[in-house]
Amino acid sequence: xxxxxxxxxxxxxxxxxxxxxxxxxxxxxxxxxxxxxxxxxxxxxxxxxxxxxxxxxxxxxxxxxxxxxxxxxxxxxxxxxxxxxxxxxxxxxxxxxxxxxxxxxxxxxxxxxxxxxxxxxxxxxxxxxxxxxxxxxxxxxxxxxxxxxxxxxxxxxxxxxxxxxxxxxxxxxxxxxxxxxxxxxxxxxxxxxxxxxxxxxxxxxxxxxxxxxxxxxxxxxxxxxxxxxxxxxxxxx
Amino acid sequence: xxxxxxxxxxxxxxxxxxxxxxxxxxxxxxxxxxxxxxxxxxxxxxxxxxxxxxxxxxxxxxxxxxxxxxxxxxxxxxxxxxxxxxxxxxxxxxxxxxxxxxxxxxxxxxxxxxxxxxxxxxxxxxxxxxxxxxxxxxxxxxxxxxxxxxxxxxxxxxxxxxxxxxxxxxxxxxxxxxxxxxxxxxxxxxxxxxxxxxxxxxxxxxxxxxxxxxxxxxxxxxxxxxxxxxxxxxxxxxxxxxxxxxxxxxxxxxxxxxxxxxxx
Numbered sequence: 001x002x003x004x005x006x007x008x009x010x011x012x013x014x015x016x017x018x019x020x021x022x023x024x025x026x027x028x029x030x031x032x033x034x035x036x037x038x039x040x041x042x043x044x045x046x047x048x049x050x051x052x053x054x055x056x057x058x059x060x061x062x063x064x065x066x067x068x069x070x071x072x073x074x075x076x077x078x079x080x081x082x083x084x085x086x087x088x089x090x091x092x093x094x095x096x097x098x099x100x101x102x103x104x105x106x107x108x109x110x111x112x113x114x115x116x117x118x119x120x121x122x123x124x125x126x127x128x129x130x131x132x133x134x135x136x137x138x139x140x141x142x143x144x145x146x147x148x149x150x151x152x153x154x155x156x157x158x159x160x161x162x163x164x165x166x167x168x169x170x171x172x173x174x175x176x177x178x179x180x181x182x183x184x185x186x187x188x189x190x191x192x193x194x195x196x197x198x199x200x201x202x203x204x205x206x207x208x209x210x211x212x213x214x215x216x217x218x219x220x221x222x223x224x225x226x227x228x229x230x231x232x233x234x235x236x237x
Numbered sequence: 238x239x240x241x242x243x244x245x246x247x248x249x250x251x252x253x254x255x256x257x258x259x260x261x262x263x264x265x266x267x268x269x270x271x272x273x274x275x276x277x278x279x280x281x282x283x284x285x286x287x288x289x290x291x292x293x294x295x296x297x298x299x300x301x302x303x304x305x306x307x308x309x310x311x312x313x314x315x316x317x318x319x320x321x322x323x324x325x326x327x328x329x330x331x332x333x334x335x336x337x338x339x340x341x342x343x344x345x346x347x348x349x350x351x352x353x354x355x356x357x358x359x360x361x362x363x364x365x366x367x368x369x370x371x372x373x374x375x376x377x378x379x380x381x382x383x384x385x386x387x388x389x390x391x392x393x394x395x396x397x398x399x400x401x402x403x404x405x406x407x408x409x410x411x412x413x414x415x416x417x418x419x420x421x422x423x424x425x426x427x428x429x430x431x432x433x434x435x436x437x438x439x440x441x442x443x444x445x446x447x448x449x450x451x452x453x454x455x456x457x458x459x460x461x462x463x464x465x466x467x468x469x470x471x472x473x474x475x476x477x478x479x480x481x482x483x484x485x486x487x488x489x490x491x492x493x494x495x496x497x498x499x500x501x
Contacts, residue, residue, distance in 0.1 A: 090453040107462035
């Protein structure tokens with residue numbers, strides 16, 4: 001199996017008729033780290049939800065790890081693709097931290113002792129070993145974001161998708177999150193507005209606006225194209 | 238910015254805190270059942286149950302006043318039985334001045350029994366909640382085969398009660414910060430109808446936000462492999478100490494109920 005993402009000519013409209021994605025084609029290679037940037041409402045989150053099979057493909061095709069994203073493959077695809085949502089309060093739906101981290105592996109049908117081991121390892125990987133018995137409501141935003149990442153790491157995904165991971169974090173929490181993502185060897189697609197973060201970690205950047213990919217190339221090149229950035233509501237850092 | 242709903246759980250280390258949550262949940266339930274089965278007017282047995290609850294408070298090293306105060310919540314409900322005093326047939330203790338209602342001796346005993354019984358029953362529930370974390374209570378309920386759907390609903394309620402309360406707090410603050418009034422203006426604060434409309438819209442807004450959130454939470458569950466069945470890790474066996482605590486408390490309660498039935 002190869003940890004790739006292949007999206008071809010994907011078009012999607014919401015039930016109210018609003019077109020969120022228009023003819024999107026995007027290929028990501030194994031262990032490649034790609035930033036997805038664009039203004040609010042550009043379709044970034046909609047694209048992410050497709051890669052996990054949470055939205056049905058209306059037109060075009062999506063393959064993840066070589067498997068087409070369709071009902072029969074959803075179990076396997078969701079085990080390969082870890083999606084970290086923007087709002088950690090949506091991702092952490094159990095009262096206790098440990099139960100949230102164990103939720104993914106438990107539903108993958110892994111034996112109980114292996115679930116416990118993986119969950120503790122995932123918490124350790126994000127530096128939250130001592131938090132297993134804590135109550136999610138009592139945590140800070142930075143802690144919640146780290147634990148939200150642990151909830152997918154425990155599933156040992158090959159591909160990680162992040163929606164606005166640095167939004168709302170204070171500088172220290174942001175910095176430690178950036179270091180965490182930099183050291184992770186995984187195929188990664190990260191939607192963000194944080195251009196400094198993009199420049200630091202991602203060799204490749206994709207610009208999405210009004211549901212279309214308007215630029216896809218080396219981050220340095222895109223960052224220096226001020227006309228392009230301004231046209232699509234972005235700022236050079 | 239958090240809305241602080243204080244958890245009942247009091248963090249201390251005691252025998253009762255360490256006891257397995259399944260034993261505590263079962264004991265609270267069984268004690269309430271035994272108290273309900275104790276006959277009316279068996280005040281000796283009520284004192285006995287009260288003593289068991291207070292012994293539990295001492296063992297758990299929680300504040301007895303907290304337990305007593307929280308138990309008062311039962312009294313308004315027990316108050317519904319107040320009509321028994323006047324309606325039970327049997328010998329009369331006298332009449333109420335002015336109203337002329339007759340006080341029934343059997344009615345007074347029955348009413349006092351109901352008040353005591355509900356007060357003591359709630360004490361056991363309060364003691365359980367003070368010594369067991371809510372997340373552990375949920376775990377115990379599902380280990381005791383309470384239907385999973387019900388336990389999951391409780392779990393979501395507990396998790397999102399705080400989140401929703403935070404959201405309501407933010408909405409209220411946003412309203413208050415713009416509820417300015419110019420001194421001397423007769424229209425300051427507007428009419429009650431206007432204010433009611435604002436509140437109504439806020440409630441609607443909160444409902445819509447909750448609705449959106451439920452969709453996102455569902456997506457987060459589906460993304461991690463949820464296919465309609467909630468799974469749980471296997472439960473560890475009870476240790477000897479847990480069984481001992483359960484049996485001792487159970488025998489005491491059972492003894493009181495049986496004795497009160499035999500010697501009434």
